[in-house]
Amino acid sequence: xxxxxxxxxxxxLIVFETLQHASMVAQCVLVAAVLGVLIGVATYRRARPSAFxxxxxxxxxxxxxxxxxxxxxPAARPGRGPPAVTAIVLYALLPIVRNTVVGLQGVDPLLVDxxxxxxxxRRRSLARVELPLAWPVILTGIRVATQLAMGIGAVAAxxxxxGLGEQxxxxxxxxxxxxAVNATLTGTIGVAILALIFDGVFVLIGxxxxxxxxxxxxxxxx
Numbered sequence: 001x002x003x004x005x006x007x008x009x010x011x012x013l014i015v016f017e018t019l020q021h022a023s024m025v026a027q028c029v030l031v032a033a034v035l036g037v038l039i040g041v042a043t044y045r046r047a048r049p050s051a052f053x054x055x056x057x058x059x060x061x062x063x064x065x066x067x068x069x070x071x072x073x074p075a076a077r078p079g080r081g082p083p084a085v086t087a088i089v090l091y092a093l094l095p096i097v098r099n100t101v102v103g104l105q106g107v108d109p110l111l112v113d114x115x116x117x118x119x120x121x122r123r124r125s126l127a128r129v130e131l132p133l134a135w136p137v138i139l140t141g142i143r144v145a146t147q148l149a150m151g152i153g154a155v156a157a158x159x160x161x162x163g164l165g166e167q168x169x170x171x172x173x174x175x176x177x178x179x180a181v182n183a184t185l186t187g188t189i190g191v192a193i194l195a196l197i198f199d200g201v202f203v204l205i206g207x208x209x210x211x212x213x214x215x216x217x218x219x220x221x222x
Contacts, residue, residue: 006182014167018190021163024156025149025198028085032092032149033142039093040100040138041126050101057094084156091152092145099141103134136210143202150195154187164190 007014039057043049107130115125131138154165167187171180 001179001182003182003185006179007186010186014164014186014190017162017164017166017187018194021150021153021165021191022194022198024085024088024163025146025153025194028088028149028153029092029142029146032089032145033096035089036093036096036141036145037100037138039097040104041131044101044104050105054094054098054101057097060090061094084162088149088152088156092149095141095144095148096138097141099137099144100134103137103141104130106137107133136206139202139206139209143199146198146202147195150191150198154191164194 001009036057039053040050043053111129111133112125115129116122120128153163154168156163156165164187167183167190169187171183171185171187174180175184
């Protein structure tokens with residue numbers, strides 16, 4: 001059976017697993033983005049808290065590795081649902097926290113002082129000046145987090161997580177058998193296509209939400 005015939009024969013299942021994978025990644029990245037930006041906003045003004053927040057987010061990744069895929073006994077591994085989701089959120093958290101801190105710390109202090117000088121409160125300055133200027137860097141962190149979550153979401157199938165990883169690991173588990181390569185290729189190609197789609201969406205969001213910085217042209221020509 002060719003790859004195309006395999007996909008046609010299992011089209012409904014593949015579409016279902018693709019939607020599962022996309023939904024899982026989108027929800028996990030959304031949670032990680034909210035948490036990561038809040039942590040970054042709460043800590044970026046001071047060097048030690050911000051460094052600790054980034055280090056803690058990095059430590060959470062190692063904790064996710066040990067807790068999610070660490071046990072050798074399949075019976076001891078977490079199953080579907082919250083454990084898989086928690087691991088993916090922890091993986092996605094680091095680039096978002098780091099880029100939020102870096103983006104906010106990179107805002108020109110003179111602009112912040114100017115905002116405060118015209119009567120803006122610290123909170124309003126953050127919302128109206130600092131976050132918009134840091135947004136491209138923060139969005140880059142979210143894009144990186146999404147690609148990480150996409151891959152880790154596939155690995156989640158190793159511990160009975162949902163999504164296209166089911167195709168990959170079911171194929172790897174029966175290499176040499178009928179349609180093993182087709183199943184593995186279907187899952188791998190599906191994850192790659194989803195990753196490109198998600199990244200394209202973020203590129204579009206960046207273009208729609210980042211102010212144009214084209215240089216001003218000269219006066220009207222007469």
